[in-house]
Amino acid sequence: MRSLHRDKLTQDQLAGRLAALGLVLDRSTIAKIETGRRRVYDFEVVAFAKALGVTGNWLLGLTDKSSPKSKKGFSDE
Numbered sequence: 001m002r003s004l005h006r007d008k009l010t011q012d013q014l015a016g017r018l019a020a021l022g023l024v025l026d027r028s029t030i031a032k033i034e035t036g037r038r039r040v041y042d043f044e045v046v047a048f049a050k051a052l053g054v055t056g057n058w059l060l061g062l063t064d065k066s067s068p069k070s071k072k073g074f075s076d077e
Contacts, residue, residue: 009052017051 009017011027011034018025023044025033032038040048049056058066 014051018047021047021050023047 011030014030015025015027025044029038033040045056045059049059052059054066055063057063
């Protein structure tokens with residue numbers, strides 16, 4: 001997954017955002033994902049995208065468009 005440093009979120013802050021969405025990942029798990037030592041499941045990509053305010057396709061490197069058109073849900077258009 002692409003890294004997102006423009007918000008300067010800590011791994012603990014990201015873990016908090018993910019927990020608010022119902023996905024519990026601790027800081028060490030997020031670190032493993034960032035360094036490529038752990039794979040990411042599809043439902044986790046959706047949660048990461050929502051927590052970071054970007055599209056899942058952008059996180060996966062499939063598009064250059066990072067912002068979803070709609071704030072209501074997951075959008076890659």
